[in-house]
Amino acid sequence: MSKDNKKILIAAGGLGFVVAGWLGASVYVGSVAEREIRAFAAKPSSETGVRVRNLQHSSGLFSATGSFGLEVVDQCSSGEGGQSPALEVEYSLANLVLPSAPLRVTWSAKPTGELAAALAELFGPSLKLQGNGDVSYGGDFRSAMSLPELALDQGGQKLTIAPSSGSLAVGKTALAVNWGIDKLLTRGNGEAVELGKIALDVDLKNRYLGTGSSSLSIERIATSHGSAEGFRHATLVTEDGERLNAQVTESLRAASFGGETVKDLTLEMAIRDLDKRSIETISRLFGDTCGLQNMTADEDETFRKALRTLMTQGFSFGIPKLAGTVGQGSLDGKLMVEARKSMSASAPISLANMLKASGEMVLKGKVLDAGKLQTMQAMGFTQGPDGSLKGSFEYAEGVLRTNGRIFDGSAMQASLGGADQVLNAFLDKPKLARNAAPAPSLQAPAPIIADEEPEVAEAQPAAPAAPAPVAAPAAQPAVLPVPPVPLAPPAQPGVAAAGCASARQCLVQTLGAAAREDTATVFAVAARIEELGKPALGNRAVSRKLNTEGLEALKAEDPARAAELFRKGLAENPRDVELAGNLGYALVKAGKPQEAAEVLTAALQLDPRRSSTWTPLAEALALSGRKDESQAALWVAYQWSGNREKSLAFYTDRAEKERATRPALADMYGTVLAWVAEGRKPRLTVSAG
Known part of the structure; x- marks a missing residue:
């Protein structure tokens, strides 16, 4: 070869x-x-x-x-x-x-x-x-995206969105999105609005911390009353060592509405020098606790510590720039407030000592008519040789200077002192103390209605009982049925709820208060429940995985399997109130209302203010033949609801859907719906047996 x-x-x-x-x-x-x-x-x-x-x-x-x-x-x-x-x-x-x-x-x-x-x-x-x-x-993902034209024509209202496109890029921590729409047009009721060249741009360097930039711009805005061009809303969040800075800028190149014209209008808002670690902690808690709604005592303490650190480390906020041309004149102003770093991170907050502020506004040309000009001068604005008006103020350490003159700042000091009391009370007191009912008023009690009697509360043990078990670990647990709750006779307004030593006893008092629409006692008992103590934290990672699997089983219409998974998850972490509520709901779906009532009653000790625990508890009571108690429990669920309109819609839907298969639930939802929406209070009596 x-x-x-x-x-x-x-x-x-x-x-x-x-x-x-x-x-x-x-x-x-x-x-x-x-x-x-x-x-x-x-x-x-x-x-x-x-x-x-x-x-x-x-x-x-x-x-x-x-x-x-x-x-x-x-x-x-x-x-x-x-x-x-x-x-x-x-x-x-x-x-x-x-x-x-x-x-x-x-x-x-x-x-x-x-x-x-x-x-x-x-x-x-x-x-x-x-x-x-x-x-x-x-490993970064990048993609172009597009949508076809969207058109709506209903009842004389027309909406047309031109074909739009954009791109997406996702990295380990980065996220970038941009989207553009050439034209959006809406007409109806004698009005028309057209938006042209709409652009959304998001470029986050760290999407978990929120650092990066974003903007929304609209090149043209045309309405039946005027037009504008060059609108832009932009945000910028940056890291500077252990500090975070955020800026929001609104700008408008030109606009004409109602005979008034503006040009080159800019408004900047800024927050500077925020303690990054405190922001990270607060953000994490906000996500973990559903917007700070479902905090444990430990999480509440962590939140308050982070908030205190955030305030005592110092920061500033305000409007560093407000400028533009208005009519035949112009304006230029700023307003900044600085919270100075405290000498002691543990000392009480004193806004009067921490805060200093300054601001300025300059008006030139014919920005104001004669009447408004006189008003501004009466407020202390000074007029310069060129006819411009200038107003300014400074506040620091109890001294207020306005337009060069010193004024008594005692009124402002008093206001800040009042704010200090509220703020320090929040930072120093745990959630239980903050939610406790206020001390009884010294005023004479309101007259008792003739057919009502004051509640005579039995003495309760002073020491709280050990937390009730949330769920038995056996495959087929022996269920201790919850005894019928006697609906207590109406109490005299202003009489505090008696102490209760277990979740079951507190449930008795809460339902009694609900029967007479006594929200103050409901709140007071909730505060008492939080004193009863909580089980130790368990394996959260495993429990959340089992919770997700249980939810999947519920979606697959297998409530028995879901209850088994939720029970295992709760055994892993007895502090998980969502798991306890889900277990109770699954037991209701599985046709075990008495066991569900037991589990959900114990769940109240984890969080007595959770509507999604009270609602399945009401269903469990209704399906156990305890009609009056179920209605009282659902009324309590409504009081704790974070979105009452959504709750009413849910009650309406359930009353209709359950009518054929589970009339006891349909009756409960319909009755409470009339109670809270129309004021038609049912007459609740003690159940027999």
Whole structure:
């Protein structure tokens, strides 16, 4: 064999090796992509915020296709209302490795369920978001996106949104989104609004901390009453060592409405030098506790410490810039407030000593008419040689200077002192003390209605009882039925609730108070329940995983399996009030209302202010034949509801849906609906037996 032929064979062999490696790498990329997709689908919604359903993935050597359902999960939802927003996602992958990217993705998403029905009624059935992009060698996902034209014509109201497009980029911590719409037009009721060149840009360097920038701009705004151009709303959050700075800027290039014109209008708002660690702690607690609604005592203490640190480390806020041309004049102003760093992080907050503020406003030209000009001068604004008006103020250490003159700042000092009392009371007192009923008034008690008698409360043990077990660990626990709750006779207004030594005793008092619409006692008993103590924290990670699996079982209409999973989760972490409520709800669905009542009564000791515990407790009581007590419990649920309109809609829906199969529930929801919405209070009596 000649030397040339050997060279050719060696080159061919080398090329073959490279090709084989390239193809092998491509197959490997495809297998990794499939593994990552399946791993994400298996993650609990408590980690991802979404639930993936019915994943279908079909792989080839260098491509794959698949689909799945995606449901947005609100971990803080009480369950009162409609389904969560859901999408059906279809995708195709090309995993032949290229220099630009190892993986290309084409995808589409369309709404399903109630969301799909609502949007289809408005915009038709063709609504679909679609895109194509890639996954970089560093693991970042990038994609272009687009939507078709959307048109609505209902009852004389017309809305047209031109085809729109944008892009998405997701990294380990970064998130970038931009979206553009050429034109949005709405007409109806003799009015018309047209928006042109709408652009949304989000560029977060750390989406968990919120650092980065975002903006919304509208180039043209035309209405029946005037027009504007060059509107922009922008935010910027930056890190500076252990501090965070945030700025919001509103700007408008020009506008003309009602004969008034403005140009180059700018408003800047800023918060500077915030303690980053405190913000991180408060943000984490806000997410973990559903907006600070469901805090444990430890979390409440952590929140108060973080808030105190945030205030004592110093920061500033205000309006560093307000400027623009108005009519034939201009304005220029600023207002800043500084909270100076405290010498002691544990000393009581003194706003009077911490705060100093300054501001200035300058008006030039014909900004004001003669009447308003006189008013401004009467307020102390000074007029310069060029006719401009200037007003200013400074406040520090109890001294107030306005337009160069010193005024008595005692009134402001007194106001800040009052604010200090409220603020320090909040920072120093735990949630229990803050929620305790106020001391009885020294005024004469209100007259008692003739057919009512004051409540004579039995003496209760002074020491709180040990926390009741939330759920028995056995597969078939021996259930201790909750005895019928005697609805106590009406109490004299202003009489404090008697002490209760267990969740069961406190339930008796709460339902008695509900029967007479005594919200003050309901609140006082809730504060007393929090004194009873809580079980020790357990394995939160395992319990949350079991909670997610239990919710999946409920979705699959398997309440017995769900109850088993919730019970195991509660055994892992007896402090998880959501798990306790879910266990009670599953037992109700499984036809075990007496056991559900026991579990939910114990759950009150974890958090007596949780509407989503009281609602299934009411159902459990109703299905146990305890009609009056169930209505009283649902009334309490309504008092603790964070969204009463949503609760009323839920009651209406349940009253209708349960009429045929479980009339006891339909009667309970209908009665309480009339009670809280129309004031038709039922006559509640003591149940027999």
